[in-house]
Amino acid sequence: xxxxxxxxxxGAMTNTINELEEAQVILVSGSNTTATHPQVARRxxxxxxxxxxxxxxxxxxxxxxxxxxxxxxxxxxxxIPLLNAIMRCILDENLIDDLFIExxxxxxxxxxxxxxxxxxxxxxxITGVAADDIAQAARMYARAQRSTICYCLGVTQxxxxxxxxxSYANLAMLTGHVEQxxxxxxxxxxxxxxxxxxxxxxxxxxxxxxxxxxxxxIRKKFxxxxxxxxxxxxxxxxxxxxxxxxxxxxxxxxFIMGENPMLSDPVLNRVRTSLHGLDFLVxxxxxxxxxxxxxxVVLPAACFAEKTGTxxxxxxxxxxxxxxxxxPGEARADDWIIQEISTRMGYPMQYESTxxxxxxxxxxxxxxxxxxxxxxxxxxxxxxxxxxxxxPGTPFLHKYSFARGFGRFEPERHVPPAEPATTEFPFVLITxxxxxxxxxxxxxxxxxxxxxxxxxxxxxxxPEDARRLGLKDGCRIRVRSRRGSVPFTLHLxxxxxxxxxxxxxxxxxxxxxxxxxANSDPVAKCPEYKCCAVxxxxxxx
Amino acid sequence: xxxxxxLHKDYLLPLLRKLGKQYRLVGPVRNRFGDTLYIxxxxxxxxxxxxxxxxxxxxxxxxxxxxxxxxxxxxxxxxASPTQLYSFHPLLPENRPTLYFGVRSCxxxxxxxxxxxxxxxxxxxxxxxxxxxxxxxxTLGCNEPFANCFCNAxxxxxxxxxxxxxxxxxxxxxxxxxxxxxGKANGLNILKKWxxxxxxxxxxxxxxxxxxxxEARGLFRQLVHVDLAxxxxxxxxxxxxxxxxxSQRCQDCGGCTFICPTCTCFSITDHQAKxxxxxxxxxxxxxxxxxGFTRMAGDHNPIDLRRHRIRKRFFHKLKHDxxxxxxxxxxxxxxxxxxxxxGVDIIRFINAITEAGDLGRDKHRGL
Numbered sequence: 001x002x003x004x005x006x007x008x009x010x011g012a013m014t015n016t017i018n019e020l021e022e023a024q025v026i027l028v029s030g031s032n033t034t035a036t037h038p039q040v041a042r043r044x045x046x047x048x049x050x051x052x053x054x055x056x057x058x059x060x061x062x063x064x065x066x067x068x069x070x071x072x073x074x075x076x077x078x079x080i081p082l083l084n085a086i087m088r089c090i091l092d093e094n095l096i097d098d099l100f101i102e103x104x105x106x107x108x109x110x111x112x113x114x115x116x117x118x119x120x121x122x123x124x125x126i127t128g129v130a131a132d133d134i135a136q137a138a139r140m141y142a143r144a145q146r147s148t149i150c151y152c153l154g155v156t157q158x159x160x161x162x163x164x165x166x167s168y169a170n171l172a173m174l175t176g177h178v179e180q181x182x183x184x185x186x187x188x189x190x191x192x193x194x195x196x197x198x199x200x201x202x203x204x205x206x207x208x209x210x211x212x213x214x215x216x217x218i219r220k221k222f223x224x225x226x227x228x229x230x231x232x233x234x235x236x237x238x239x240x241x242x243x244x245x246x247x248x249x250x251x252x253x254x255f256i257m258g259e260n261p262m263l264s265d266p267v268l269n270r271v272r273t274s275l276h277g278l279d280f281l282v283x284x285x286x287x288x289x290x291x292x293x294x295x296x297v298v299l300p301a302a303c304f305a306e307k308t309g310t311x312x313x314x315x316x317x318x319x320x321x322x323x324x325x326x327x328p329g330e331a332r333a334d335d336w337i338i339q340e341i342s343t344r345m346g347y348p349m350q351y352e353s354t355x356x357x358x359x360x361x362x363x364x365x366x367x368x369x370x371x372x373x374x375x376x377x378x379x380x381x382x383x384x385x386x387x388x389x390x391x392p393g394t395p396f397l398h399k400y401s402f403a404r405g406f407g408r409f410e411p412e413r414h415v416p417p418a419e420p421a422t423t424e425f426p427f428v429l430i431t432x433x434x435x436x437x438x439x440x441x442x443x444x445x446x447x448x449x450x451x452x453x454x455x456x457x458x459x460x461x462x463p464e465d466a467r468r469l470g471l472k473d474g475c476r477i478r479v480r481s482r483r484g485s486v487p488f489t490l491h492l493x494x495x496x497x498x499x500x501x502x503x504x505x506x507x508x509x510x511x512x513x514x515x516x517x518a519n520s521d522p523v524a525k526c527p528e529y530k531c532c533a534v535x536x537x538x539x540x541x
Numbered sequence: 542x543x544x545x546x547x548l549h550k551d552y553l554l555p556l557l558r559k560l561g562k563q564y565r566l567v568g569p570v571r572n573r574f575g576d577t578l579y580i581x582x583x584x585x586x587x588x589x590x591x592x593x594x595x596x597x598x599x600x601x602x603x604x605x606x607x608x609x610x611x612x613x614x615x616x617x618x619x620x621a622s623p624t625q626l627y628s629f630h631p632l633l634p635e636n637r638p639t640l641y642f643g644v645r646s647c648x649x650x651x652x653x654x655x656x657x658x659x660x661x662x663x664x665x666x667x668x669x670x671x672x673x674x675x676x677x678x679x680t681l682g683c684n685e686p687f688a689n690c691f692c693n694a695x696x697x698x699x700x701x702x703x704x705x706x707x708x709x710x711x712x713x714x715x716x717x718x719x720x721x722x723x724g725k726a727n728g729l730n731i732l733k734k735w736x737x738x739x740x741x742x743x744x745x746x747x748x749x750x751x752x753x754x755x756e757a758r759g760l761f762r763q764l765v766h767v768d769l770a771x772x773x774x775x776x777x778x779x780x781x782x783x784x785x786x787x788s789q790r791c792q793d794c795g796g797c798t799f800i801c802p803t804c805t806c807f808s809i810t811d812h813q814a815k816x817x818x819x820x821x822x823x824x825x826x827x828x829x830x831x832x833g834f835t836r837m838a839g840d841h842n843p844i845d846l847r848r849h850r851i852r853k854r855f856f857h858k859l860k861h862d863x864x865x866x867x868x869x870x871x872x873x874x875x876x877x878x879x880x881x882x883x884g885v886d887i888i889r890f891i892n893a894i895t896e897a898g899d900l901g902r903d904k905h906r907g908l
Contacts, residue, residue, distance in 0.1 A: 042882055046884070452833030453833050
């Protein structure tokens with residue numbers, strides 16, 4: 001999000017998911033779209049059926065990559081050199097949008113300086129993609145009127161995640177492929193309402209609607225509304241908290257809602273130390289997760305069907321979701337839990353309904369200014385920015401001008417992965433999701449049908465690597481990194497490149513994040529989940 | 542048998558109220574979210590009966606519920622012989638004579654198909670039979686077929702010739718009444734018992750009904766050559782390319798098999814109670830589009846690839862059932878077309894076969 005916020009001024013999908021169907025060229029990067037965003041994938045397929053060209057950038061031959069017109073099978077973590085090479089080709093062939101750059105952007109000269117230093121052969125060597133393919137993709141993307149970029153966690157979960165995103169934004173600005181319908185830069189959000197959580201300020205440095213905590217004017221507004229004083233310093237990010245235990249005494253207590261860091265955060269051993277080091281841990285979730293098992297107090301929460309409220313999806317669309325059934329037992333909706341805790345801690349909160357909470361959001365959050373509950377009834381929702389009651393919502397962003405004024409080119413150079421493969425740890429491990437399970441399996445592993453479809457943790461390996469190591473399909477193996485080892489069942493897949501491995505993180509019996517490393521992006525603090533050095537051995541246990 | 546009457550629309554509710562004393566009522570009801578579904582109607586005054594929209598569900602779950610307990614069992618800890626470890630007690634559903642009204646032709650036809658599956662063989666399914674016995678069907682012909690319907694091509698609609706107890710046809714706004722045909726003894730009994738609600742049909746009414754049925758046939762928005770597709774499949778022609786495309790688009794959700802009125806695959810699992818000493822044997826819907834449906838011990842799967850699973854479902858409907866029962870088991874309701882997020886629908890499949898068939902012929906002509 002930080003990457004797009006710096007370049008465009010707003011960190012969200014610039015366009016609507018449906019607009020993908022009308023694109024002429026779709027560039028998908030770091031997204032196993034058919035498995036993780038099937039609803040986006042089907043629009044891409046429909047677009048391709050109508051004649052759109054598809055370019056996929058991914059180290060794996062995913063299903064969508066196999067359908068692509070051009071698949072740039074890069075080495076993990078080499079997005080920036082690839083994009084710089086693509087941009088250099090665009091520059092060389094004079095396919096840049098001069099007028100757009102002149103009128104709508106700034107810092108182009110610095111970008112140009114960097115691109116003129118790019119050596120295409122060297123880029124081909126670093127990325128592992130043939131120079132011809134790079135040039136072809138560049139032409140395909142630049143020549144179409146309506147080209148759009150979709151990216152996902154394969155781009156962001158790197159030490160250079162923010163720089164990666166900026167590079168995609170640079171590409172879009174260079175060719176003027178933003179600010180219109182059907183063309184833009186679309187980050188696909190990985191979870192139900194994760195966009196909504198960010199919009200509501202569940203980030204350390206901002207209040208709702210990305211209003212900076214550091215800005216005294218804004219802080220004053222919230223202080224007046226809430227009748228209390230608010231700290232000026234940003235808080236900590238997730239991993240800074242879950243890895244905070246080593247800073248002794250820094251964190252005393254945590255209240256974790258609907259997260260399972262004991263499986264999802266990198267270097268699990270450190271997470272465990274941190275959580276054990278707390279004086280007091282409260283976890284609110286719908287099931288007893290690995291994290292909840294460590295808690296002093298567990299609060300049973302209501303699931304999506306048991307509460308009323310809004311969710312915001314990838315395309316900034318706020319939709320109202322109604323309570324369909326009563327929560328079981330003593331489970332309570334999140335807003336009830338927060339109000340009750342706040343009241344008992346001496347700050348009374350008494351909202352009579354989620355409708356009233358939404359009214360406060362409208363009052364304090366300009367981009368949500370006109371999104372009242374009654375406008376969301378019997379509709380597909382509203383897309384922010386929606387400034388007041390009369391505002392129809394905004395299907396695509398940056399029309400006539402970028403949110404930050406001028407779009408800013410942010411030239412970036414290659415940042416090698418924090419942990420390259422070595423002789424001792426010769427494989428690069430990529431982590432991600434499988435189709436039939438979701439995240440840490442808290443919910444999806446409770447379905448018998450999903451378990452039947454995919455119930456065991458697998459490690460994908462190229463058949464030639466397996467032959468070299470004398471490993472057979474389906475055998476028990478152990479993956480070891482500098483931080484620990486985890487057992488898996490081997491799955492041979494020619495969709496992997498040699499020297500690269502892929503595994504999921506859904507299963508507590510194979511806690512993948514024991515292996516991953518803590519190095520994270522300096523701006524967004526997103527850990528490098530997509531790249532760590534490991535070795536594979538037969539599991540004798 | 543066919544006796545014809547008309548029923549003024551004003552009398553529909555009073556008639557249903559009378560019938561509700563004799564039968565449990567099931568009909569299409571619009572809920573507060575705007576969705577129309579067949580549901581059980583305990584109180585006619587508290588529901589919004591909707592005879593305009595196609596119900597989103599079929600009648601399948603009324604005879605073959607999504608999950609049902611077949612039997613309870615007790616585990617004997619000290620059995621006299623090893624074979625007596627488990628003792629089973631069947632949990633038969635209650636037989637409740639039910640009147641299904643506002644039933645669309647496709648949905649009744651699907652019930653007749655399920656009859657063949659559950660009651661047609663050597664062993665009758667007692668659970669199904671228990672629910673099915675004494676069911677009365679008051680169908681409603683479709684003057685205007687819905688967006689994805691193609692029951693004309695599967696030859697079971699938009700009006701029925703047989704199978705119904707009563708069939709209603711809307712005689713239009715001017716008449717404000719239904720044309721009523723009795724197709725079976727139960728239907729005839731209703732006409733006879735409640736004569737005061739009905740009026741004898743005139744020649745004009747009959748003419749109007751005939752005209753409506755004729756016109757409805759021309760109002761289908763989907764042009765689907767089911768016959769031709771069945772012939773091509775019988776000849777062994779397979780649309781390889783389309784299946785490959787479908788296998789990439791299919792999202793493995795199983796929605797098509799669950800929504801389908803004639804998909805009857807199920808699996809049986811034992812659900813043990815907490816005390817471990819007893820439990821229930823549960824039957825639940827399953828789908829051949831799931832890999833786990835055919836996977837065996839040792840991870841061997843005879844129908845492994847997704848394209849094979851999709852192929853299996855379509856072939857079952859359009860080839861194997863034609864060979865076995867003489868007609869496809871797709872009833873053309875179009876629900877799977879609405880349901881599928883990925884565009885893996887039976888209309889696309891059929892069209893792909895018939896188009897490929899056309900190409901094939903053109904090629905031969907060229908030679």
